Amino acid sequence: MSEKNAVQEKDLFVSGHRACHGCGQALAVRHILKATGRDVIVITPTGCLETFTLTYGYSSWRVPFMHHLFENGPSVATGVVAALKAQHRDHIRVLVIGGDGSTFDIGFGALSGMLERGDDVLYICMDNGAYMNTGGQRSGATPIYAGTTTHPVGKKSIGKPQLKKDMPAIVAAHGAPYVATASVAYLKDLRRKVEQAMTYQGPRYIQIDAPCPSVWGFPSDRTLEIGRLGVQSGLVPVFEMVDGRITGVRKIRTRVPPREYLSAQRRFKHLLEGNRAAREGFEKICAMADSNIEKYGLMD
Amino acid sequence: MGDNGKTERVLEGSEAVALAIKACRPGVISTYPISPQTHIVEALARMVVNGELESEYVRVESEFSAASVLAGASAAGSRSYTASTSQGLLLMTEVIYASAGMRLPFVITGVNRAVSAPISIQPDHQDAMSLRDSGIIQIYVESSQEAYDTHIAAFKIAEDPRIALPVMVCMDGWILTHSYERVRLVEQEEVDRFLPPFKPIHFLDVNDPKSWGPIADEDLYMEFRYAIHDAMQMGKKRIKEIFSEWADISGRDHGGLIEAYRTKDAEIVLIAMGSVAGTAKDAVDHLRTGGKKVGLIKIRCYRPFPYEDILKAIQDAKVVAVMEASFSMGSEGAIGLDLKAKLYGRSKTPVVIDMIAGLGGRVITRGTIYKIVEQVEKACESGAVPFEPYWMDLKPEVLP
Ligand code: SF4
Numbered sequence: 107m108s109e110k111n112a113v114q115e116k117d118l119f120v121s122g123h124r125a126c127h128g129c130g131q132a133l134a135v136r137h138i139l140k141a142t143g144r145d146v147i148v149i150t151p152t153g154c155l156e157t158f159t160l161t162y163g164y165s166s167w168r169v170p171f172m173h174h175l176f177e178n179g180p181s182v183a184t185g186v187v188a189a190l191k192a193q194h195r196d197h198i199r200v201l202v203i204g205g206d207g208s209t210f211d212i213g214f215g216a217l218s219g220m221l222e223r224g225d226d227v228l229y230i231c232m233d234n235g236a237y238m239n240t241g242g243q244r245s246g247a248t249p250i251y252a253g254t255t256t257h258p259v260g261k262k263s264i265g266k267p268q269l270k271k272d273m274p275a276i277v278a279a280h281g282a283p284y285v286a287t288a289s290v291a292y293l294k295d296l297r298r299k300v301e302q303a304m305t306y307q308g309p310r311y312i313q314i315d316a317p318c319p320s321v322w323g324f325p326s327d328r329t330l331e332i333g334r335l336g337v338q339s340g341l342v343p344v345f346e347m348v349d350g351r352i353t354g355v356r357k358i359r360t361r362v363p364p365r366e367y368l369s370a371q372r373r374f375k376h377l378l379e380g381n382r383a384a385r386e387g388f389e390k391i392c393a394m395a396d397s398n399i400e401k402y403g404l405m406d
Numbered sequence: 407m408g409d410n411g412k413t414e415r416v417l418e419g420s421e422a423v424a425l426a427i428k429a430c431r432p433g434v435i436s437t438y439p440i441s442p443q444t445h446i447v448e449a450l451a452r453m454v455v456n457g458e459l460e461s462e463y464v465r466v467e468s469e470f471s472a473a474s475v476l477a478g479a480s481a482a483g484s485r486s487y488t489a490s491t492s493q494g495l496l497l498m499t500e501v502i503y504a505s506a507g508m509r510l511p512f513v514i515t516g517v518n519r520a521v522s523a524p525i526s527i528q529p530d531h532q533d534a535m536s537l538r539d540s541g542i543i544q545i546y547v548e549s550s551q552e553a554y555d556t557h558i559a560a561f562k563i564a565e566d567p568r569i570a571l572p573v574m575v576c577m578d579g580w581i582l583t584h585s586y587e588r589v590r591l592v593e594q595e596e597v598d599r600f601l602p603p604f605k606p607i608h609f610l611d612v613n614d615p616k617s618w619g620p621i622a623d624e625d626l627y628m629e630f631r632y633a634i635h636d637a638m639q640m641g642k643k644r645i646k647e648i649f650s651e652w653a654d655i656s657g658r659d660h661g662g663l664i665e666a667y668r669t670k671d672a673e674i675v676l677i678a679m680g681s682v683a684g685t686a687k688d689a690v691d692h693l694r695t696g697g698k699k700v701g702l703i704k705i706r707c708y709r710p711f712p713y714e715d716i717l718k719a720i721q722d723a724k725v726v727a728v729m730e731a732s733f734s735m736g737s738e739g740a741i742g743l744d745l746k747a748k749l750y751g752r753s754k755t756p757v758v759i760d761m762i763a764g765l766g767g768r769v770i771t772r773g774t775i776y777k778i779v780e781q782v783e784k785a786c787e788s789g790a791v792p793f794e795p796y797w798m799d800l801k802p803e804v805l806p
Contacts, residue, residue, distance in 0.1 A: 147610045149478070156619070162626055165617035170610040173619030174477050175504055181471035185434060185478025185486070186610060188462035192433035192484050198612055216474070219467030 118144055123166040124158040128326025130290040130316035130333065131155055131232040135203060137293050138230060141300035144169055146199045147186055151179035151213055153205035154239045154318075155232060177212040179204045180220035183227045199228065199304065206233045206247030209313075210271050214246075221280035221309045228303050228310045231273065234318040242321035242373075246271045249341070250394075251387040252373045259376045264387045277311040278350045284310040285347040290317065291333030292344065295356060299346065315342045323372020335367040340395035343402045358404045364388075364395045413591040419550040419582040420445030422589045423489070423515055423575075426557035428459045429597040430513075433484030433604070436464040436475035440494040441527050442579035443517040447489055469494035473501035476512040476572075480505075481618055483609035485561060489515035491579055493522060495533045499540065505572050506541025506634055508618060511564035511606075513557065516544070516574040517583055518680065518731075520766040528767020529578040531680065531731040534708075535740050541634045543573040543641070544709040546679040550587040552660045553577045556706075558597055559652045565604050566648070569641040571634065576708075578681040580767075592656050600655055638710035645707060663712030665704040666719040668694060672701030674782055675723040675756070677716070677741060679705045682729065682763075682770050689775035700779060705741065713748040723756040727782045729775075730795070731764045738762075738795045759785055760795030774798055 118139035125132040131154065139146070147170045150156045156173040159166040174182045179202045190196050209217060209231040220227060236254050237243040244254040248266045253259040257266045278285045284306045288296040296314060303310040317333050319326040336342035337356065341364060344356035368374035368391065377388040399405050417425070423446050427435070435454070437447035453459035462479075466472045472488045479486040490498060495516055505512070516534045520526040534544055543563060547553045556575050564573040577583060608616060622630055646662040653659035667687050669675055678686045683704040693700045703719050705712065720726050730739025737743065742760035749755040761778050764770045781796055 144615075145612050147482070147612070157621055160617050160620040162620040162622040165620070167617050168615055170612060170615045171617040172478070172481055172610060174474065174508070175500060178470060178474035178477075178501065181466060181474035182478035182481075184464060184466070184471070185436070185475035185480075186482045187478075188434045188436075188464050188475065189479040189482035189484035189486070192462045192479075193482075215467055216471050219471055222467070223465070 118168040120166050120168060122164070124161070125154070126320045126326065128319040128329040129154070129158075130234065130318060130329050132158070133293070133329070134232065134290045134296060134314050134316055137297050138203070138300050139169065141297040142199065142201060142304060145197060146201050147172070149174070149179050149183045149186065149200065149202045151202070151204045151208035152176035152239070153208055155203060155205065157239055176208055178216050179208055179213055180216040180227065180229065184220055184223065184225045187225050187227060200226065202227060202229045204229070204231055205238070206231055206235060207237045207245045210246035210273055218280065221277060221282055224308045226307050226309070228300075228312070231311070231313045232316045233313050234316045234321070235270070236321055238318050238321050247273070251377055251391060253376060254373070264376060264383050265373070274311065274313055274347065278347050280309070281350070282309045282311055283349055286311070287313045287315070287342075287344050289315040289333045289337050289342060289344055291330045291337060292356065295344070321373070324370055328370070332367070332370055335362055335370060338362040339364045339367045340399040340404055341367060341391070343398045343404060345402050352402065355402050355404055357406060358399070361405065364392050415589055415591065416586050417550060417589045418445060418584060418586055419553060419577065420584065421449050422550040422554040422587070423557055423577070424449035424453065425591060426554045427487055428453055429592070429594055430485065430487075430558055430561050430601055431603070432461050432487045434462045434464065434475065434479035434486040436466050436472045436486070436488045438466050438469050438472045438490070438494065440469065440491050442519065442583045443489045443491045443494070443515065445583060446515060446517070469497040470501060473498040473505070473514070477501060477505045477508070477510050480510040480512045481508070481610050483604065483606050485565070485604040486512040487514070488512075489517060491517035492519035492527075492533045496521060496536060499537060502537055502542050502572060503540045507630060509570040510572060511570050512572050513560045513564055514542075514572065514574045515557070516576040517579045518576050519579040526766045527579070529581055530765045530767060531576070532733070532765070534574060534576045535732040537574070538709055538740060541571060542709065543569070543571050543638065543707070544576055545573065545707050546576045546705060547582070548681055548683045548704060550582055550585070551589050551658065553582060554589055554591070555652060555656055555658055555660060558592070558601060559648050562601050562648050563641070563645055565606070566641070566644055567607055568644060569637050571637055571641075576680065581681045590656070590658070596655050600652060642710050642712065661704065661706055662715065663707040664715045664719065665706060667702040667704065669701030669703060669719045669723070671699055671722070673699040673724045674701070674779060675720050675726045676700065676702045676729060676775070676778070677705060677726060677745070678702060678729045679708060679741070680731065682731070685770060685772055686729070686775055689772040692772065693776070693779060698779065708741070711744050713745065716745060717748065720756055725757045725759060725782050725786050727759050727761050727778055729761050729763050729778065733762055733765065742795065757786065757791050759792065761798055762795050763798040768799060
């Protein structure tokens with residue numbers, strides 16, 4: 107499918123929603139539904155996606171869609187799957203599209219329960235690395251040293267001090283048969299992974315790096331470029347895991363220095379100006395890029 | 407029709423509930439264990455694994471998820487059920503608010519148990535009462551028989567398209583769940599006729615995709631909330647009809663929204679909910695033989711609040727003593743508040759006195775009820791309506 111044909115009038119996710127200009131997830135969702143087809147029910151925990159696609163009377167969804175709460179997307183999905191089974195409608199597949207706040211933090215217990223039960227749900231995490239719907243507070247997915255509104259940069263702080271949780275590994279450790287990461291910068295790859303995930307039964311997980319111009323702080327026409335820089339610098343590894351083992355990675359052809367990725371965003375700017383702590387932070391992030399490249403085998 | 411309860415068995419209360427749920431053929435059951443609710447979901451688990459009940463039985467990791475599974479399952483069009491109690495019900499609170507708002511008609515057994523702290527597994531009504539504003543319909547039962555009958559009616563109430571709200575059947579932990587009682591069961595065909603399969607008007611359907619759970623700000627939020635209230639108010643009539651339909655089938659009439667027991671000429675009317683109503687009826691009978699004009703209102707349906715029925719039953723009473731098994735901290739008992747609010751400004755209203763009794767499972771005997779009546783008489787003689795509720799059998803000597 108060429109990029110052009112991939113987006114047609116028959117989209118199951120339609121325009122007219124209220125996402126910010128250049129929002130990474132709006133783009134991703136359109137392509138996700140391209141890959142799933144219309145025999146799906148989508149559950150979305152509270153977050154940007156729900157609020158910008160569903161104001162009473164207006165919906166962007168041409169598939170049955172349900173938002174319930176912030177922390178229960180996986181369990182609502184479990185309920186839907188159970189009901190479909192009880193009604194012998196189990197050819198219909200169930201999809202959760204959550205943000206990183208609901209996935210990494212508040213809904214983590216429910217997600218773990220869903221994974222452990224082995225429920226037939228494709229869980230997609232739109233990872234923009236913070237609580238964007240409330241204005242950019244830190245989440246368990248926020249990258250180290252990013253400035254956020256609840257962990258701002260200041261005299262005593264160079265941003266969030268903790269590492270991002272390694273969710274794909276955590277999900278894989280639950281025994282999920284298919285786990286992958288993707289980026290909105292590589293839509294064909296993203297679509298393929300969703301298609302791939304749909305061929306499995308049981309809990310599947312895809313984490314999509316979804317740049318957010320509003321809170322990351324970059325011009326809204328640079329979303330795909332920023333996404334690409336993340337991948338090409340080694341900071342956003344894109345890979346696929348089957349039965350807990352890495353089976354494929356997106357190789358980096360021309361390596362981009364992390365500086366290029368970091369300097370293009372307001373949330374990291376402070377690491378490139380400033381004091382010793384900032385310099386050390388910057389070095390640490392560069393080292394992380396190196397170790398990602400080695401760990402996932404991102405370069406030949 | 408009359409007595410269809412051909413099968414009579416001595417059952418643990420929890421088992422009676424499980425048999426009622428089985429007869430309702432739920433598509434989805436979700437469970438998380440918490441005492442004293444466990445025997446209900448364990449009995450259902452046995453029925454499912456033995457092939458007696460065809461149901462998707464989902465073991466979840468928290469009560470929050472237990473309720474969330476019901477939300478998803480009922481939105482997808484399945485009849486759904488769970489049971490919980492105490493902290494578990496509190497953990498479900500957010501889910502229940504949202505589910506009532508989304509008009510999802512599942513049924514929960516609210517096994518009544520005190521809430522922490524201090525931790526206590528003994529029965530009182532604080533857990534369920536903490537959900538009183540959520541939009542879930544609450545029905546309290548006095549006996550295992552009533553629990554059995556009410557659960558079957560509960561699904562019909564919840565799924566009625568004019569109501570379309572979750573329903574919680576509340577039963578006292580241990581006193582009802584763990585005691586054995588003679589229970590008459592209704593034939594499956596009769597239940598099937600009374601409760602046909604759940605056919606929601608709206609559900610998650612790929613052939614007719616709809617969106618659920620939108621944002622509605624200041625332009626529409628109020629209307630959504632009013633609609634819940636309206637469904638409850640209008641639903642009162644329907645609830646009574648459903649109860650009496652079931653009474654025709656089962657041959658057992660537990661009353662409508664309330665049961666008025668010897669209230670006709672009563673000067674003192676007690677109000678109670680749950681299993682204590684049985685003790686109270688005994689006490690009323692005894693006091694009547696002693697010449698005291700005492701009666702009892704057992705509230706069956708607490709939400710919607712049946713004030714019309716209560717007002718009618720107390721119109722000739724001098725004084726009403728409300729027995730409360732829960733308390734609104736910094737105020738008083740919730741039933742008293744509800745009742746007084748509706749009495750205010752009306753002519754010829756009885757005095758309402760709040761009696762906090764039985765918190766954390768403190769035993770209420772007939773003796774406690776005699777003391778309540780004495781207390782009420784004293785207050786009336788003195789002519790002073792107390793501002794503060796009475797805390798029956800409180801031990802002031804252990805207070806800090
Ligand atoms: S805040 Fe970010 S994630 Fe949310 S809609 Fe705007 S661009 Fe998208």
